[in-house]
Amino acid sequence: MQSARQDFWKGFWGALPFCFVVGPYGMVFGVLAYESGLDVLTAIAFSFAVIAGAAQFTALSLMQDQAPTVIIIVVGLAVNLRMALYSATLAPYLGAAPLWVRALVAYSTLDHSFALADAKYRSDPSMTLPQKLAFFFGATGPVGVIWIVGTGVGAWLGTRIPDWLALDFAMPIAFIALVTPALRTVPQVAAAFTAAVLSLVFAALPYGLGLIMAAFIALLLGAELERRMQAA
Amino acid sequence: MNYSHNTIWIIVAGLALGSWLLRFSFLGLIGSKDLPEWLKRHLRYTVVAVLPGIIAPLVFLPKATGGVFDLPRFLAAAVTLGVGLWTKNLFFAVIAGCITLYMVLNISL
Numbered sequence: 001m002q003s004a005r006q007d008f009w010k011g012f013w014g015a016l017p018f019c020f021v022v023g024p025y026g027m028v029f030g031v032l033a034y035e036s037g038l039d040v041l042t043a044i045a046f047s048f049a050v051i052a053g054a055a056q057f058t059a060l061s062l063m064q065d066q067a068p069t070v071i072i073i074v075v076g077l078a079v080n081l082r083m084a085l086y087s088a089t090l091a092p093y094l095g096a097a098p099l100w101v102r103a104l105v106a107y108s109t110l111d112h113s114f115a116l117a118d119a120k121y122r123s124d125p126s127m128t129l130p131q132k133l134a135f136f137f138g139a140t141g142p143v144g145v146i147w148i149v150g151t152g153v154g155a156w157l158g159t160r161i162p163d164w165l166a167l168d169f170a171m172p173i174a175f176i177a178l179v180t181p182a183l184r185t186v187p188q189v190a191a192a193f194t195a196a197v198l199s200l201v202f203a204a205l206p207y208g209l210g211l212i213m214a215a216f217i218a219l220l221l222g223a224e225l226e227r228r229m230q231a232a
Numbered sequence: 233m234n235y236s237h238n239t240i241w242i243i244v245a246g247l248a249l250g251s252w253l254l255r256f257s258f259l260g261l262i263g264s265k266d267l268p269e270w271l272k273r274h275l276r277y278t279v280v281a282v283l284p285g286i287i288a289p290l291v292f293l294p295k296a297t298g299g300v301f302d303l304p305r306f307l308a309a310a311v312t313l314g315v316g317l318w319t320k321n322l323f324f325a326v327i328a329g330c331i332t333l334y335m336v337l338n339i340s341l
Contacts, residue, residue: 017326042240049248054286059247069239073246080251082282088258088267089275096264106256111286115279122276163296169305169333172290173312177325179283180316191277192284199285200292214285215278222277223270 004134007127011116011138017177018112018143021170023150025053028167030154032060043155047148051108053171055079058208079208082215086114093121094136096129105136110147113140115178187229191222308333 026047033043050056059076067075086109094105116139121132154161161167183189195218202210235243267275291309293299312329319325 014322017323021326038240042244046244049244050251052247052251055247055251059243063235063243066234069235069243069246072243073250076247077250077254080254082278083251083254084257085275085278085282087255087260088262088271089278091258091262092267092272094259095262099260102259102263103252103256106259107252109255111283115283118279164337166296166305166333166337168294168296169290169308170330172287172305173308173329173333174326175283175287176291176309176312176329177316177322179280179287180313180325181320181322182279183317188277188280192280195281196284196288199288203289203293210289211282211285215281218281218285219274219277222281223274226273226276 004128004130007131007134008138010120011113011135011140012142014116014120015112015139015143018174019146021174022112022143022147023153024165024167024170026147026150027154027157027161029053029056029060030151030156031158031161032057032154033151034155034158036060036064038155040152040155044148044152047151050076051110051144051147052080052083053147054208075206075208078212081208081212083109085215085219089118090114093117093132094129097133101133105133108137108140108144110140110143111175112143112178115182119182185226187222187225190225191218194218194221304333304336307336 029047030040030043033046034040038046046056050059055076058079059072062072062075087106090105090109094102097105113136117132117136120135121127127135179192183192195214198214198217199211202213204210205213287309291306292301294302294305296302297305308329311332312325315328316322316325
């Protein structure tokens with residue numbers, strides 16, 4: 001049990017940079033929610049219940065365009081399709097946990113905590129299930145709470161947050177730092193480069209379809225390159 | 233924007249339930265069953281295939297500038313990538329990126 005507690009803190013320290021950037025990111029969402037006419041409580045409930053930045057931003061911008069309710073939900077979920085991929089990747093590591101724990105892992109799967117956990121589980125195969133879970137919740141819990149609190153602060157401050165803070169760019173910077181350590185082999189670099197280029201090529205596609213198409217092609221390419229390099 | 237209180241809550245609830253189902257899907261259904269090796273090989277590329285696809289449009293077509301290329305944001309991204317590759321340290325990379333962004337934004341103002 002002692003060592004599982006240590007793993008919680010390892011997850012927490014690994015995710016610390018995200019604690020700093022997800023606050024501003026949540027505030028940007030809160031400001032947009034305020035500008036869209038949501039009250040503070042609704043904005044907080046939004047972040048608490050959905051807890052997925054990209055899907056929430058997409059839903060808000062569609063609401064500003066007066067899109068039909070069904071379209072908003074379907075498109076928001078299309079943006080979140082990558083989460084099913086995360087779920088499949090985590091399953092071999094955390095699948096043995098009790099159902100309610102897996103339900104909690106599912107609720108709190110975020111881009112950064114998934115990436116940190118995936119890297120950690122792979123580099124340290126001797127981890128026990130309690131240690132893996134402790135690491136995951138350490139990486140995801142504090143950031144999730146800050147996302148929700150940041151949303152509330154943003155919705156409360158509203159447009160009093162000046163533009164020059166460029167809060168929009170905190171998250172891309174953190175994501176770049178997150179993916180960099182994973183770029184070690186030729187197939188990994190090739191997959192990352194392909195995903196970046198294709199996401200720009202497909203940028204005009206609606207409903208976040210560009211991302212999921214770019215990701216799928218890059219994933220197939222990376223795995224195929226790995227197979228060929230091992231065969232050679 | 234012109235949605236009723238109830239409609240907004242339906243949107244929030246629909247997105248919440250759907251997002252959870254997507255995240256739970258494989259984790260919930262597969263459980264501890266082992267996946268075939270070819271599938272695991274593909275899933276090893278999830279991080280490097282998804283994150284760059286999220287990042288690239290944010291760097292090259294930022295919404296804050298109306299989708300127009302923005303030099304400060306591009307330089308900040310480049311410095312973050314460089315420092316990340318060099319130090320292998322997430323924290324240093326984020327700090328270096330933020331410092332670059334603010335320096336260049338303020339010079340160009």
